[in-house]
Amino acid sequence: MRMAKTLQQCLDKAGCDYDIVPHAHSSTSLESARMAGVPAERVAKSVMLDDRHGNYLMAVLPANRHLDMSKVQATGQWHMTIESNLPHLFGDCERGAIPALGDAYSIKMLVDPTLTRQGDIYVEAGDHDHLIHMNMTQYLKLVPNAEVREVC
Structure with a gap:
């Protein structure tokens, strides 16, 4: 597979x-x-969170950074999602290769500003063998509902 459908x-x-x-x-x-x-700071890592009531949130941050749950909790009571719960959301992706494009999957997003300050971005393609590379302007057009806020 080269890219999720x-x-x-x-x-x-x-x-x-x-x-x-x-x-x-x-x-x-x-x-x-x-x-x-x-550069790892240009590769978008998706971290999936849920509220234990069926609502999901995708936190997107640079691959070389770690999620700070205290910064995410300001938006609600979120927990790290158990990976085995994700195939129904990302059925066209390989396990653990979630593209940082929550809007495409109808999932709310938080995007760390350290990513948006980059000129370009690399996103998982839905498998473990390819990345999608595009300029940041194009990426932000693809995620118009994403909230840009510190999450790492």
Whole structure:
């Protein structure tokens, strides 16, 4: 698989310019950055949260940073989602390779401003072997409902 079908449809509908960056198989966003030879601060890592009542939130931050739950809790009582609960949300993605495009999957997003200050961004393509590369302006058009706030 090169790209999740939902992601492909989202990019096509928006008419985005992007590149597909292949890399050796990786297990984490940080490892994807290393394998692709791209700066980790430009690779978007998705961390899924839920409120234990069926509502989900995607926190998006650079691959080389860690989520600060105290900053996320300001928006409600969120908990790290158990990965086994995610296939119904991201059925076209490989487990653990969630694209940082919550809007495409109808999921609310928080995006850390350290990412939005970058000129470009790399997003998981839905598998463990490819990244999607685009400029930040294009990315922000794809996530118009995302709230930009510190989460790491």
